[in-house]
Amino acid sequence: MSDSKSQQSSEVPTLLVRDSNNSELLCFLEQIVPINNIEYVLLTPVDTPVCLFHLLDEGDPELIKTIEKKEPVLEVADVVLQEHDLRLIRSAVTLTVSGELEEPEPEELEEKDFDDESETYELLVSFKVEEEEYGLYIPLDPFFVVGKLEDGQATVVEGDEFDKIQPLIESELEERDN
Template sequence: WLEDREAPTPVDSDEEIDRLFDLAKAVLAEQNLTLKRTAVTLTVVGEIPDLDLEDEEEEEIDNEDEEEFQSLASFYYDRQEYEIFAPLDPMFILARMNEDGEPELLSVEELQRLEPLLPQIEDQLFEALE
C-alpha cells in the first residue's frame, strides 16, 4: 500500500455488504463493470482497467507472501470511505457440478481428500491460462 495510506480493512459482515452492495454496484457500473454476488466472494465482471504502473512502483511490500490488490473504485457511505479492490493474482475456488449442472462448493471432507492434489491442479490451471 502507499505509505500515506492505512491498510484497508475487509468488509466481512454480510449485513454490511448487503447495505453497501447497491451503491458499490452503481459505482462500478460507471466504469462498465458489473458487481455480482457469487458463492464464495463478490465478483467483478467486465474489462478491468490496466494497473497503474506508477502506483505499483511506489508501493513497498514488506512481506512477499502478502496478497496484492488493484483498486477499482472508491465511494462514501454514511461518511465512511470504502474502496473496491480486485486481487492481482487469480483466485481458484474448487467446486463440483450438481445434477442440475450448477456449481456446488465442496464439503470440508472433499477438500481434505483433494488437498494433496492441489499443487498439481494449480499447475494445470496456470498452464491452461498461459
C-alpha cells in the same frame, strides 16, 4: 485484462458452479482432479473477482469477509461501478465485476499489500457510505474455486469438506507437475 479473458474464453470450457446458498458463479474449468472416485474441479471466475475493504483513517484497510447480498454498501458500490460501465455481481464464493476493465499502466498501478496472507490487491474503486470509506479491490494473485462434479452439476466445495480435500487436490496437482 479483457483481451486475455476473451482469448481464454474461446479456449477453455466454462461451468456454472453453485454454493450452499444456491448462488451461482460462472467459471473457467482449469483442471479436473479425480479423488476417491469423485471428480473435483479447479475453477477460475469468468468475471473479475473483487474484495470489499473498509478503508480506515489509520492502518491497513480491513477486509470484509462476510457480507449480505442486500447490504447498503453494495448498493452504493453498484452505482459507482455503473459510472464506469461495470456491474457488481453478488456471486457464489466472491463478489465479481463484469464489464470492460481497463488495463492499468504499470506506473499507475496502485498495488497494496495488506491482509494477513500478504496478498496483493489493486484498487478498482473507492466510495463513501454514511461517512465511512470503502474500496473494491482486485486480488492480483490467482483466484481459484474448488468444485465437485455430480450428475453433470458443479457445486462449490465448502467448509469441512474443503479443509479435507484441499491437501489431496494440492498433492495430486504437484504429482502432475513432476
